[in-house]
Amino acid sequence: MAKKQHDTPNLDQLESGPWPSFVTGIKRLAKTNDMAVDLLGQLETSYQTKKGYWKGGTVGVFGYGGGIIPRFTELKNDKGEAVYPDAAEFHTLRVQPPAGMHYNTDVLRKMSDIWEKHGSGLIAFHGQSGDIMFQGATTANVQPAFDELNELGFDLGGAGPAVRTSMSCVGAARCENSCYDEGTAHRTVLNNFLDDMHRPSLPYKFKFKFSGCPNDCMNSIQRADMAVIGTWRDNIRTDEKMAKQWFAKHGMDELVNDVVARCPTKTLQLKQIKNLKQGKDISSVAINDTHAIEIDNKDCVRCMHCINVMSGALATGVDKGASILVGGKRTLKIGDLFGTVVVPFMKLETEEDMEKLVDLGQRTIDFFAENALEHERTGEMIERIGLVNFLEAMEIEVDANMVAHPRTNPYVRTDGWDDEVAKINAKKQAGMGA
Amino acid sequence: MAQTALRRPVESGVPDNKQYLHPKFIKNYGNWKYHDRPRPGVLHHVSHTGDEVWSVRAGTQRQMDVYTIRKLCDIADKFAEGFVRFTIRSNIEFMVSTAAQVAPLITELEKNGFPVGGTGNSISMISHTQGWLHCDIPGTDASGVVKSLMDDLINDFKTEEMPNRVHLSTSCCEINCGGQADLAIIVQHTKPPKINHEMVANVCERPAVVARCPVAAIRPAMVNGKPSLEIDESKCMCCGACYPPCPPMQINDPEFSKLAIWVGGKNSNARGKPTFMKMVASGLPNNPPRWTEVGVVVKNILSVYKADGKPWERMSDWIERIGWPQFFEKTGLPFTKYLIDDWRGSRASLNQSTHIRF
Numbered sequence: 154m155a156k157k158q159h160d161t162p163n164l165d166q167l168e169s170g171p172w173p174s175f176v177t178g179i180k181r182l183a184k185t186n187d188m189a190v191d192l193l194g195q196l197e198t199s200y201q202t203k204k205g206y207w208k209g210g211t212v213g214v215f216g217y218g219g220g221i222i223p224r225f226t227e228l229k230n231d232k233g234e235a236v237y238p239d240a241a242e243f244h245t246l247r248v249q250p251p252a253g254m255h256y257n258t259d260v261l262r263k264m265s266d267i268w269e270k271h272g273s274g275l276i277a278f279h280g281q282s283g284d285i286m287f288q289g290a291t292t293a294n295v296q297p298a299f300d301e302l303n304e305l306g307f308d309l310g311g312a313g314p315a316v317r318t319s320m321s322c323v324g325a326a327r328c329e330n331s332c333y334d335e336g337t338a339h340r341t342v343l344n345n346f347l348d349d350m351h352r353p354s355l356p357y358k359f360k361f362k363f364s365g366c367p368n369d370c371m372n373s374i375q376r377a378d379m380a381v382i383g384t385w386r387d388n389i390r391t392d393e394k395m396a397k398q399w400f401a402k403h404g405m406d407e408l409v410n411d412v413v414a415r416c417p418t419k420t421l422q423l424k425q426i427k428n429l430k431q432g433k434d435i436s437s438v439a440i441n442d443t444h445a446i447e448i449d450n451k452d453c454v455r456c457m458h459c460i461n462v463m464s465g466a467l468a469t470g471v472d473k474g475a476s477i478l479v480g481g482k483r484t485l486k487i488g489d490l491f492g493t494v495v496v497p498f499m500k501l502e503t504e505e506d507m508e509k510l511v512d513l514g515q516r517t518i519d520f521f522a523e524n525a526l527e528h529e530r531t532g533e534m535i536e537r538i539g540l541v542n543f544l545e546a547m548e549i550e551v552d553a554n555m556v557a558h559p560r561t562n563p564y565v566r567t568d569g570w571d572d573e574v575a576k577i578n579a580k581k582q583a584g585m586g587a
Numbered sequence: 588m589a590q591t592a593l594r595r596p597v598e599s600g601v602p603d604n605k606q607y608l609h610p611k612f613i614k615n616y617g618n619w620k621y622h623d624r625p626r627p628g629v630l631h632h633v634s635h636t637g638d639e640v641w642s643v644r645a646g647t648q649r650q651m652d653v654y655t656i657r658k659l660c661d662i663a664d665k666f667a668e669g670f671v672r673f674t675i676r677s678n679i680e681f682m683v684s685t686a687a688q689v690a691p692l693i694t695e696l697e698k699n700g701f702p703v704g705g706t707g708n709s710i711s712m713i714s715h716t717q718g719w720l721h722c723d724i725p726g727t728d729a730s731g732v733v734k735s736l737m738d739d740l741i742n743d744f745k746t747e748e749m750p751n752r753v754h755l756s757t758s759c760c761e762i763n764c765g766g767q768a769d770l771a772i773i774v775q776h777t778k779p780p781k782i783n784h785e786m787v788a789n790v791c792e793r794p795a796v797v798a799r800c801p802v803a804a805i806r807p808a809m810v811n812g813k814p815s816l817e818i819d820e821s822k823c824m825c826c827g828a829c830y831p832p833c834p835p836m837q838i839n840d841p842e843f844s845k846l847a848i849w850v851g852g853k854n855s856n857a858r859g860k861p862t863f864m865k866m867v868a869s870g871l872p873n874n875p876p877r878w879t880e881v882g883v884v885v886k887n888i889l890s891v892y893k894a895d896g897k898p899w900e901r902m903s904d905w906i907e908r909i910g911w912p913q914f915f916e917k918t919g920l921p922f923t924k925y926l927i928d929d930w931r932g933s934r935a936s937l938n939q940s941t942h943i944r945f
Contacts (some may be wrong), residue, residue: 164878167731170738173700175730178652192720199719199728200875203841207723208834215593224721245721251604254673260607261671265653265660276652278673281716281764288650300594308599319601323672324615326608327632327640327682336604344600351598365596367856368708371675374861375767375854395621411899415858458857462899465621465633483763485828486801488930489863498754528799 155187156239158422163200164193170372180276188289189273191237195228198236212244212292214299214340217351220247220309222293242291243273247310247344250303252321252336252363254279261303271298280359282319284310308347314528315353316346316518321363322370330366332383332473333501339363341507344382349518356525356534359518366469367457374494378521378531379514380478380492381501385470388450389460391438396466400440408440412462418546420452421459438466474500477510479517479543480532489534495544497554513547520546595707609670609682619685627747628703629689630680641689642680643667643858645701645917646712646737646744649677650720650730658699666692667746676712676754678705704745707752710889711744713737714756724831725759726774727842727873732757735877741888743893750896750905753889767852767864769902770888772881775847775869776825779818784810791816791833796866799828822883837882846881850888850914851903862903868920891917910944 158180167176182189195206212223222245228236235241246532264285269275272287280286285307290298299309310318319342322328324335342361349355362373365383373380413423426445429437436448446467448459460467477499478492496513500506517531520543525534535543544551605613622632630642648655660677663671667681667688674680679701681692693703705711713736716722718729736755743749756765758773767769787793793816797805804822808815816836817828827838838844848871852864867888871881881915895917896905906914915922928936 164731166876167734170734171700171702171741172734172737173646173648173655174649174734175650175700178648178650178655179732181654182652196719196728200731203727203844203873204839205719205722205725205877207721209723212773214596216596224723239703243721249601250673251602251607253604255604255607255609255612256671256673257607258663258671261656261660265656269653275650276656277652278647278677278679279649281714281766296593299596305603306599308596308602320675321762322675325619326612326734327619327642329619329621329632331617331619340601340603347598348599350600353594369854369856369861372766372854374856374864375852381862404755407898410897415899417858454856456858458855458899461857464623468620483766485762486799488932489767491861491863526798569729 155183155185155190158183158190159194159197159237161193161197164197168445170187179275186237186274188291189275191240192243192273192289194237195240197227198228205244212295214296216308216413217309219312219315219351219353221245222247222312223292240289243289244292244295246272246287246295246302247280247282247288247297247312248287248307249310249317249318250279250283250285250320251573252339253323253326254283254325260305264302264307267298267301267305271301279320280318282310282318282544284318285320311350311353311358313353314355314357315351315359316343316349316355317358317360318350319343319363320371322365324363325417330367330368330383330457332366332385332469333381333475335363335365335383338501338507338510340476342511345511346514346518355518355522357528357530360519361514361533367455368461375481375489375491375561376479376483377481377492378479379517380481381475382478383473384455384476384498385473386498387470387472388434389436389448389453389470390468391436392466392468393438396438396440396446396463396584399463399466406473408446410526412446412459415458415460417456417458418452418454420449422447436467474498474502474506475510477513480530480535482530483534486528487533487536490530490536492532493535494552494555495547495549497552516547592816602610607670609640609668611638611682611684612670614638615640624707624747625686625689627709627745628706629692630706631686639684639686641683643683643689643692643696644674644678644680644697644705645703645804646705647677647679647701648730649712649715659701662692662695662699666695674705674711676705676714678712702741702745707747708749708753709744709747710740710749710753710808714754714765714768716757716759718759722759723834726776726825726827726839727759727846727878728875729759729765731756731876732772732878732881735879736882736885739882740889743889746776749889749893750898750900752904753892755885760830761828762831762889765927767854769850769852769864770885771849771852771864772885773847773849774844774873775866776827776838776840776844777870778840778843779820779823779825780827780830780838782810782816782818783835783837783841784813784815786835787815787833788813790835795837796833799832801826801828805829809830841873844873845869846878847890848884853901853903856900858899858904859907866926867914867918869925878893888918888920913944
């Protein structure tokens, strides 16, 4: 039995209603756990005063410099004592999830047992960076809790100016749109940067995220310093039986308004079968006896829309890989930045391919560590120095896929123009000779 | 006191997920052909070999007590096959090998208070953060806001009646950990930080704080004979960037920290390119425990979008079609001068054309 629960008139109002209640959950813990009792006390105070009462500090585990989020209460009485002493220390362990956030019940039960023994019993699946967050341990219990989780095969994630915990989509395990082995890429890349994760010493955070197709279910383009987004180079595949089934079910209005009209480059067209184009870049599939869909893949930007609507009837190509975008982040300090293309396409099939991805990550992080200002994200650094300087340092050739359009102002010194043209021509010659 | 040797960590990093994959996932890894949704909350995937797997998706409170986790495990063991996964929006998915297992699993989940849904063109669970429960800089709570909103939005979680999928997020400060979404709720401070000059010299690395300010409004100063910082309040736009590195620059205020609503963020490349969300309302009060005023605005925007959006239009696609004047007209939200951007690159957000809908 735990100590008596505090009155929580505000939090009590979050127990009604149909959605699962975190308050009810913490109250269940508070029957046997004094930390949960006092957590509710402090949280109720926040609900009454509209103020937060946690401050950071320095708590860690032996051998690592990061991965624990320390929290000490600031809610003190006149004598400087914690008003809710059993939640005076309420630290979180950030723990890296398996790629795709797959679990079996055995491992979830073991995690629960460990956290019931050493912590508050409150676990978040998952934090916004992807960590399993074991919330609420005293300073003394952080180490034993970590030791047991570590023995279970789990490791701390990132915090502070470090490589951060990563996320990958369900991917090849269940999704027909998967364009590379997201789980292997996620694990291979991150496990090469554990030193930069566990011992924070970068200018600021660095995040990798892995999405298997341009639907980007991991929201990598808006959040990741390096986004690995699956795509393909060859033609959209088609399945006539499924295309006809789809049309029989959905009809002409939906085909025209929801598929044809929503193709962003208008490369998907509805045609009479007798008028279909032929050619190596054309995908076409009959939807009934007279009409077919035609896609000129040269004009397709791999947006995924038609494939999303007509799952199975249309599918990604088979020459698959990923586009790499660098520099995504949210507001502070200079404003929102999307990741932008630095590698339009790379294969991610062999171990050698994965090593190339790791190498790209390594060179990016090395450059970031050397050149970013304190608390500057990769995208902000590139904004400051210009993409071309970044590419030259990374020894990546410029590519027209990297821009939405060429520059619209003349403010550039172009006296190296002829040399650049000569280099490009020499490369073309060499390419043709090979 | 006897000191035992500290255990060195096994620097194992990301665990191998193969040990946690449903057997059908391992067997058909990278070989899936298509999927459909037999009903809201259920995904049915079919592989090129003809293998099938059904995934049943249910909402959780994200911050889960171990009893909730064990209950979910009991359901997974008894009504599914012992394998689960979590989505990016903290929904849990149970995988089963036969269609016959789906209905009993759904019944059991609903019976235990876990709503089944969140697939396809539904409103999915809200991406959120820690708030007062655990964060050191929050302007509001996260879990409570989410609980309140999801109580109201649950019918659109459990059905697929929206024009397209709807992603929501909440964030307790302008760092926006909740992230880009079709609709986001974010704290918007309206007054400059209140500085505790007694504390600054002891707690803050002053040059770092000065450097953190996006508008160069902070400068070092001696106050009452102590090294501190001062703010040019005519420059300050109240973003709160100085508060995390310098807690004595208190930005949170029970009255003046308001909530803003943003719409139209989209990370997918489907149809148009990805988009950032735009602020469409602000000045909403931070009123726990149920944030009623925020809920009214959110539900209004979502209901207008639901009624007016065409199939497959995300929030951003819908607004692109109808235009911003109609967005404000249809939602009844006031278009104020504060919604016209003046940050760097803002000219690109102005109407540089005569494209005007009358």
